[in-house]
Amino acid sequence: MTFFRTSRLLLAGAAFATLSNPAWALDGQDLLKKINAAYAAGSGAISAESVEVDGSAVILKGSKFTTTGPQEKSIPLGDLTLKGVSEEDGGAYFIERIDFPAVDFTEEKTSISVKDLYLAGVHVPGSTEGKDFKSMMLYDEAHSGAINVSVDGKPVFTMAEASATMTLGEDEKSLAFEGGVSSVKADLSSVEDPKSKETLNALNLNTIEGDVSFSGNWELDTGTIDVEEYAFDFANIGRLNLAFSLSGYTMDLVKQLQETARTMQGQQNNEQAQQAAGLAMLGLMQQMSFVSAEISFEDDGITKRGLDFAGKEQGTTGEQMAQMVKAMLPMMLAQAKLGALQNEISNAVNTYLDDPQNLTISAAPEKPVPFPMIMGAGMGAPETIPQLLGVSVSANEE
Template sequence: MTLYRFTRILLAGAALCALSGPALALDGQDLLNKINASFAGGGTVIKADSVEVDGEDVVLKNVTLEINGEKTEKPLTLAELTLQGVTEEDGGAYYIERVDFPEVDVKEEKSSFSVKELYLAGVYVPGDTNAEGIDSLMFYEEAHSGPIDVTVDGKSVFSMAEATGTMGLSEDEKTITFEGSASGVKADLSTVEDPKAKEAIQALGLTTLDGGFSTSGSWEVETGTIDVEDYSIDFANIGKLSMSFGISGYTLDLVKQMQEQAKAMQAQPQNEQAQQAAGLAMLGLVQQLSLIDAKIRFEDAGITKRGLDYAGKSQGTDGAQMGQMVKGMVPLLLAQAKLGALQNEVSTAVNSYIDNPKALTIVAAPANPVAFPMIMGAAMGAPETIPALIGVKVTAND
């Protein structure tokens, strides 16, 4: 064999190895195992009759999803699920460019449920769920759902136009940011059959609901600080409820401990003693958290007046008189709660809100983070100290 011919054979072999290397290195079963390892804390298991690799795609055949280890007569099944653009990262981790889920269209005797345009994009699957920090977490860059529709007797009782969620990673890879929203959320409550409930729904103008929600925030994994900047639910002709809060102590170690306790509760659902023990352990874990700040705000869009009118009618009076009754009852109720100086502040805010219902705001802003055990202890032993302990303020129409 000539040197020239030998060299050509070596070059051809090298080229073949270069082209086939990624396909040979991609292990579809290993990817599925690591996805399940990430889901283990939530009790979800994905099973597939076969796992096939096609270039950079991993195809799962006859997929079954089991929740909390429960076996149902009709488990959620998918004929095929393709994980597109799969690449293996450092440390045995995987990155999936996109996962498109088939349309869901479930029909029973009198009802149906459909979901379209479901997908995940930019999915990171950790190589080791016991790794340090963010490297042990599974997360996605985008989750999306198109139209959702639930019908009963051929009539839509709930629908949603679109929902999206995104997650991001800071440059130093220590903070996860998140945003989410749902639009075109509609519900039809006219089908409620209970006479009293139906009367209340009609009087409060809740026969049809139309609105959406949004959320945004961040989680510093190492320090355990969660900052929920906004969590809002907004419905037309009702109002907008907005919440924000910050807590510390929500570390990755705490998350994993809580997952273990949740798994213990799922493993023995009929054992009351085991459930109580796990519940107490979970309560103990929650006591590692501290409150940084919190805010709840409701902006009225008509529900307050309708609520007073309905309550007044049930008492044989009108909405205006009912409002005056509420204003008179609030100080009595607050006196029983022993809230100290906060009592006058709350009474003033409630009076202003009832006279002109625009907005009601409750803020907790302690000078320093307050451990949850301190708050719980104050609530049980000295509730009048809570306002000063966590810096509570109540205002109206600001």
């Protein structure tokens, strides 16, 4: 009696465990559906021949990315393994890592190879309807290893590594981002046009090498997006950095822009629809305000080589060419009716041309300026824009 009763209990327990397992297992199809729903650009979708679940891993067998619109194109991704997948509150998912297969293909004379592609710490939202960062697909790190591009077997572009990271603030109301591309190298010596080749030789730009870096922050409540650095630093050329701050870039605006972009993508052959969507996009952008901006350049020899080349073209020297530019600049600026800024620009350019070190253009109004006000000034009184935006120009500052 005891034996049979115990056996029935064991069988019942086994049956219960068997029936319960599917409820605990990951739903790979649901995960794929939510990844596509959260894909911000809305210009394509990932599909798979089959979706398999192995513990905490989800394998997308025979996956491909297909762009939407009239020129639909599919890019095979192979078997993608999503590692360390776990469910979170609200139907969301967290993926520890997604490794993408290496790219290695040749089309006509061009060969491209990319290695070590992965995403780490991916958050897939349960719903995209919210107005916080949890409604977006975010990642801790996006990474690419070496990229090599060659034409007829000759390397024309290489890159050692590229990466980008996102960090959500403790209050989940801000998002910091940073990243860069290291050891970029482009070989321009194969340019065939004689005039272009002559220019590249004179400027010593047959090969360019450098790095790209960026960093910034997005405050959700105010919609303030602050790009502190977007720098291009190339040897024998210089370092160009772009920085700007805009407000009004709220989640509502983001979703409206995405919807308009999807409309434009889906009606690429409808010129009237494209124009209407373009006007709608322009109207949406008017919800934003200009906070500040700065463009700075630190010279690493390109200015002198440029003046020497321009002078040679005019039958003179680089020093004389610099003096010609300094003499012509006030007349050119006078036509723009820039007021007091005209003298500031002239002084800064003169200082820079005498000793090329750095040149900075800044715009810092006392308070944010709505985009409609800037557009109105541009159409009605463009000469007022520098004062409206608080524009200043300086050179060779420490």
